[in-house]
Amino acid sequence: MKKIKFFPIIALLAVFFTACSSDDDNNGPGTDDDGGDDYIVEKSGILTEDETWTADNIYLLDGKVVVDDGVTLTIEPGTIIKGMPGQEAQASALVVDQGGKLMAEGTAENPIIFTANSDNIQPGELYGSNLDQNDTGLWGGVIVLGKAPISVAGDNQTFQIEGIPATASYGQYGGDDPEDNSGSLKYISIRHGGITIGQDNEINGLTLGGVGRGTTIENIEVVANQDDGIEWFGGTVNVKNALIWAQGDDGFDTDQGWSGTMDNGLVIMGAESGTALEMDGPEGTTKHPDPDQQHTLKNITLVGAGTSSDYADLRDGLLVSLENVYAYGFGAGASVKINGEDSRDELADDNIVFSNWEIVLPEDVTIADIIVGKRPDPEDPDNELDMEIASEKFTDNAQGVETGTVGADTSVFSSWTYAAAMEVAF
Template identity: 30%
Template sequence: MKKLLFSLTILSTIFVGCSTDDDETTIQPIEGELTGSITTNRTIAFGNYTLNGIVTIESGVTVTFDAGSTITANATNGVDAIVVKNGGKLIMNGTASQPIVLTEPSATPGSWGGIIMYGDAPINGAGGVTTKTSEDGLNLPYGGTNAAHNGGTLRYVRVEYAGKKITDGTSEMNGFSFYSVGSGTTLDHLVSYKGADDGFEFYGGTVSATNLISYGNFDDSFDWQDGWKGQNNSNWYAYQVGTGNFGMEIEASNNNNAYWPVITNITLKRATGTVTEGGSSAAEYDAIQFKKQGNGDFSNVLISGYTTAGSTAVRIQDAGTNTDQVNANKIKLTTVKILDGTSQYLGAGALTVSFPAGQYTTSDAATGASITSGTWATVNGTNLIQ
């Protein structure tokens, strides 16, 4: 089993200089490499690190990164990713002015695998299964009974140019992938920037997330399945530019669950000229799509830019979802504002959708996500909150 390697190219990590009045101490970043399996607790000091391959945090191990650190993957060395196995913990406590940034020098979407976290919180997969194998090409198990699973803390973290396709060319990683992650995990002030798949994807579990930005991701900004039921989500912001499919793709693996996620303060925006990943033939251009029994409670929702012919703010994709979720009051969208005249909701094909009273309401008072910008949400001088 490989160990975590560090290649220190700076001889001194502390530079001490003198001013006319006081001594000033400047902490210089360490240079190093991350590779292999991490099998003992580690604190990774403030620095610039290269990511070589799939780095795994093993069960029982906690790895902590200092604020302001940069981790750089490289598409030329194979598949790179940071993987937190069930029982492991990743602590990335950046700040608004000193985020932890994971990037790739070619600035090409799909260059690496992003952050992937596994837990043992409950899932409800297709056919009612309670455990599954991951679809990221790693073929790791997920699912369990530990609703309070704690995979660590990700705060003020930005992932750039992830979403790599691996193995057979169809298995895909996202910016952030959460497999049966539990409610003991903290996800706050995270950015997924210009990835080739989804910005954020939840595979079951009970974790909640606040202050998320999905910017320029090729597939869906936010996606979930397997009965994800996070209850304390707020301030989700998506801006699709260039290439992008759904703002939110919502499904429950064809299970008519008695529960659903709750999200408040949502902004879904699509820039003029943005096309779907599959081209004009792929009708994946709606702000929100519900399918396969997907449901949820969403409030204070702002939608703009989904103006492609045939698109809508909310799409109900199949008759089962319409019957079991819409008509049974398991989909609720309140205080919704659509800025550009896009239709409020439609059924796929000839499917007629009619929300019960109070389950879909509009309001000019809707403001959407309220997120404070800063260094953490700025790339190459561009503020991601447009």
């Protein structure tokens, strides 16, 4: 399970034909009298009534498509959704506004696929032939906004999500309902997205803003996203079984006091990837320790691309537990970075917890070399942070190995993900 392996071509063909045979009841793609594709349904603006999107069509997002408060969008297994190109504020995205619901429950045989309009994938197919993991930023992404608590500057209860203009009538997230329910997302692959609006203002593959634990999110894949794979902005939602491959920035990114659990996650770095795990602390008032602002990542596998990209960057006095983490394939300069005095102090006080880390160490690198302390400003002449009181919190709970005994159960991704179909080793 933890050893490098390749997706067998026989199994790949079996998955492919299974997906195609599941569509036997329709006649496949057709064209209308004008030579256009009659199975393409364009969507734009705010959805004000319940809708169901079906697998015999391709749904084309023209700009932001918003599931309004009180509206439910149901997406059937096997449905393909494509995003039109558009830069900055014009980027296309599916946005589930506060009070809206997305019921997108794919299956391992028929996952729901979000991709770029330029992807030549057709109904009944699991992937196209003209794009790969290097094609990023071709549309926006999927944004889900809920009413669960967040921690932002000024202790405001709500905030405007990244990637949505402040002038929009939608885009607020946060509240006081930790049990808030934004729907159900299962077996979903999100590909070739991610748009940079400005500094620290991007659309991620899957953005979760103030999403409550009443929401179900499991079996999610994000491939070739220009920014982060999944980013949490506060909220309480739990996520299970998530694969990120070849992201442009971070794999899993946590912010603003998210207090849920990510269980069974796999990050496969690309040559241009930033950090596998980037985690920030609460931005508002914090009591130490505050269990309502601590989150957990457990059963995680990190696969490097041979570069010096970091395993993790822990910032802004976060509160987190990192359990059963297996990492391999990283370069000699890769580190677990404790970023700032506030994070260093939380580590020393056991509010940042490492448990059962196993790392296949690069040549001539020790576990003690992995953990480093840095001040947030790289231009600071005294950038190095004194880690004497905290470094053993990592070194006592991590070990170098030849192969892992902890980490993700990667078999759950082998039958339905784009990464497995492309025979990525994990």
